[in-house]
Amino acid sequence: MQTETLFYIIIAGIIALGLALFQYLTKKKTLSRLNILFAFLRFLSFFSVLLLIINPSFDQIKVSIEKPNLVVAIDNSTSIKHLKQDENVLRLIEEIKADNKIQNKFNIDYYTFGENLKSSDSITFSEKQTNISKVFSQLNQIYKQTTSPTILITDGNQTYGNDYQFSSNTYKQPIYPIILGDTITYTDLKIQQLNVNRYAFLKNRFPIEAILVYNGNRAVKSTFVVKSGNTTVYSKEINFSKKDNSEVISFTLPASRVGVSNYKATIVPLDNEKNIINNSKDFAVDVINQKTKIALVSDFSHPDLGALKKSIESNEQRSVAILDPIKIINQVNDFQLIILYQPNNKFNTIYDRLEEQNKNKFVVVGTKSNLSFLNRVSKNYSHDITNQTENYQAELNINYSTFIVDDLNFESFPPLLSYYGDVKFNLPFQSILEKTVRGVSINQPLLATYETNGKREAVLFGENIWQWRAQSYLNEKTFNKFDDFVGKLVQYLASNKQKSRLNLDYESFYNGSGNIIIKAEFFDKNYSFDARETLNITLKNKSNNEEIIYPLTIKNNNYQVDLSNLQPSTYDFTVKAKSENISKSGSFQILEYNVEEQFLNADVTKLQLLGTNSSGASSFIADTKNMLNDLLNDNRYVPIQKSSKNTIPLIDWKYLLAIIALSLGLEWFLRKYNGLI
Numbered sequence: 001m002q003t004e005t006l007f008y009i010i011i012a013g014i015i016a017l018g019l020a021l022f023q024y025l026t027k028k029k030t031l032s033r034l035n036i037l038f039a040f041l042r043f044l045s046f047f048s049v050l051l052l053i054i055n056p057s058f059d060q061i062k063v064s065i066e067k068p069n070l071v072v073a074i075d076n077s078t079s080i081k082h083l084k085q086d087e088n089v090l091r092l093i094e095e096i097k098a099d100n101k102i103q104n105k106f107n108i109d110y111y112t113f114g115e116n117l118k119s120s121d122s123i124t125f126s127e128k129q130t131n132i133s134k135v136f137s138q139l140n141q142i143y144k145q146t147t148s149p150t151i152l153i154t155d156g157n158q159t160y161g162n163d164y165q166f167s168s169n170t171y172k173q174p175i176y177p178i179i180l181g182d183t184i185t186y187t188d189l190k191i192q193q194l195n196v197n198r199y200a201f202l203k204n205r206f207p208i209e210a211i212l213v214y215n216g217n218r219a220v221k222s223t224f225v226v227k228s229g230n231t232t233v234y235s236k237e238i239n240f241s242k243k244d245n246s247e248v249i250s251f252t253l254p255a256s257r258v259g260v261s262n263y264k265a266t267i268v269p270l271d272n273e274k275n276i277i278n279n280s281k282d283f284a285v286d287v288i289n290q291k292t293k294i295a296l297v298s299d300f301s302h303p304d305l306g307a308l309k310k311s312i313e314s315n316e317q318r319s320v321a322i323l324d325p326i327k328i329i330n331q332v333n334d335f336q337l338i339i340l341y342q343p344n345n346k347f348n349t350i351y352d353r354l355e356e357q358n359k360n361k362f363v364v365v366g367t368k369s370n371l372s373f374l375n376r377v378s379k380n381y382s383h384d385i386t387n388q389t390e391n392y393q394a395e396l397n398i399n400y401s402t403f404i405v406d407d408l409n410f411e412s413f414p415p416l417l418s419y420y421g422d423v424k425f426n427l428p429f430q431s432i433l434e435k436t437v438r439g440v441s442i443n444q445p446l447l448a449t450y451e452t453n454g455k456r457e458a459v460l461f462g463e464n465i466w467q468w469r470a471q472s473y474l475n476e477k478t479f480n481k482f483d484d485f486v487g488k489l490v491q492y493l494a495s496n497k498q499k500s501r502l503n504l505d506y507e508s509f510y511n512g513s514g515n516i517i518i519k520a521e522f523f524d525k526n527y528s529f530d531a532r533e534t535l536n537i538t539l540k541n542k543s544n545n546e547e548i549i550y551p552l553t554i555k556n557n558n559y560q561v562d563l564s565n566l567q568p569s570t571y572d573f574t575v576k577a578k579s580e581n582i583s584k585s586g587s588f589q590i591l592e593y594n595v596e597e598q599f600l601n602a603d604v605t606k607l608q609l610l611g612t613n614s615s616g617a618s619s620f621i622a623d624t625k626n627m628l629n630d631l632l633n634d635n636r637y638v639p640i641q642k643s644s645k646n647t648i649p650l651i652d653w654k655y656l657l658a659i660i661a662l663s664l665g666l667e668w669f670l671r672k673y674n675g676l677i
């Protein structure tokens with residue numbers, strides 16, 4: 001409390017005492033006990049009121065004991081059950097929960113992980129993928145400012161993601177790996193990796209690359225075989241030894257019929273092999289009859305051209321040719337879609353040719369575009385000419401109904417540079433993305449599509465879309481989501497199919513270890529997204545004719561169903577609207593492959609290094625008592641005494657109001673009782 005405040009309190013006490021004595025003890029010949037009591041009560045009332053006016057503050061210090069955290073992260077993938085370690089894991093978890101010393105020393109948080117980290121102690125060993133690097137990045141966000149030693153219960157076999165040895169460097173906590181599995185080296189042949197394109201073109205040959213690995217000490221012989229059904233389409237004898245323990249085989253196969261062609265690659269097992277699951281791998285190729293050719297027209301170089309070309313050609317069904325406005329004139333009929341990048345007066349002839357042939361086009365408007373030229377040649381929209389530029393960020397229009405658009409977190413993308421000014425359309429259009437300036441929507445389209453006279457067009461009012469592709473990679477660690485977004489836009493523009501009220505988004509085949517998501521959009525008669533409809537999908541397993549019905553749920557601006565629990569097979573399906581007679585059918589195939597069953601041993605070396613480099617320690621599942629004792633005896637993990645200082649003003653002290661009310665009430669009652677009122 002400050003000296004000045006203490007001085008005011010003393011003055012308030014003197015004033016309160018003076019007023020009380022003046023009212024009750026002046027002009028009194030005797031000092032009766034009753035008058036002294038009245039004077040005290042009046043002093044208490046005055047002093048309390050004056051204290052409220054001064055309102056001094058008091059420091060309140062609270063002391064608490066904070067225990068360190070103990071993070072227990074459990075591998076919930078199917079590889080744990082495959083290595084017959086599931087019972088050992090459950091037994092260890094029960095031991096930790098029953099250890100009173102551990103419970104008293106730590107706040108214990110349980111997590112399971114496969115593809116993602118989940119706060120749960122429900123262990124099913126059913127995850128189809130393992131990403132240990134993601135575990136450390138997510139735990140780092142939770143326990144960054146705390147002391148949180150981490151017990152990592154895993155076999156160390158990661159199926160995708162960054163190398164967790166390096167990802168763990170950002171996680172500044174001691175890690176105690178519990179190694180599930182043994183160090184025995186088994187003789188094993190396996191297909192380490194199979195590289196094949198998803199699409200091929202009819203009457204062409206498609207390339208395949210197989211990486212074969214041998215683990216053993218003696219020289220062995222085997223045969224690598226690829227079959228289509230019961231027909232062998234490729235075979236090769238291979239030799240391995242302890243020194244020459246891997247081989248890369250490259251070959252091609254013919255694409256002879258349209259549709260999904262299924263194959264099975266096998267390396268013939270040895271007589272004494274323990275695990276033969278990793279000797280075979282199914283794969284499929286979708287053979288298509290034609291390739292979509294797209295022309296990207298520009299009269300100058302720009303990073304956007306390369307970004308658009310890479311995004312579009314990420315789908316093997318599409319090819320992009322970058323041409324100038326002069327060369328494209330005589331080749332218009334060779335392309336299904338023309339992209340005009342920042343058109344100017346040099347594009348005059350190509351605009352006339354596109355109008356004559358009623359061709360679909362995609363126009364990108366940037367700071368090098370000639371707006372006067374665009375306003376003259378475009379009958380469907382015009383752009384105000386201000387000769388000023390502005391940076392516009394994107395906001396997804398969740399009501400866009402032409403095709404399914406996933407939210408790529410566009411708000412996190414860098415702004416696109418464009419001319420400042422309003423855009424006016426002369427016909428109905430739909431915005432995929434809308435402009436925002438410093439987080440405020442200005443109700444202007446950034447990316448829009450429209451249809452007129454049987455042709456489809458799109459306009460992007462901004463340049464530097466290459467930065468979006470880069471940011472998407474930073475967000476997702478892959479270009480796939482951004483490339484899919486561009487691919488859907490190109491697919492819509494390159495086609496002239498009539499718009500449907502029910503649209504489906506699915507693949508012709510899925511790998512058994514991945515997620516199987518089917519998406520659908522349903523529109524009302526005005527082609528606005530209808531979230532009131534109930535959509536159901538009926539699946540028929542072609543191998544046993546079993547039918548299953550699942551409901552589709554709404555997520556963002558589409559309906560979705562997760563079919564990742566289906567068994568490998570070929571399925572016919574129909575998505576149907578419940579209240580209207582609208583349905584669409586299709587088929588897909590799930591390839592049989594479980595990446596988690598490809599391992600024979602735990603990755604002991606990597607887990608031991610992980611424990612050592614993080615100032616922790618590793619141990620095998622059969623010897624965890626020493627590790628638990630180390631946690632109990634380690635001086636780094638001690639409770640921390642924390643004090644918190646809280647400044648409380650007197651006006652918040654409710655008891656003072658009670659004192660004022662009590663003193664005034666008691667004074668009035670005593671005066672009334674003694675006949676003084």
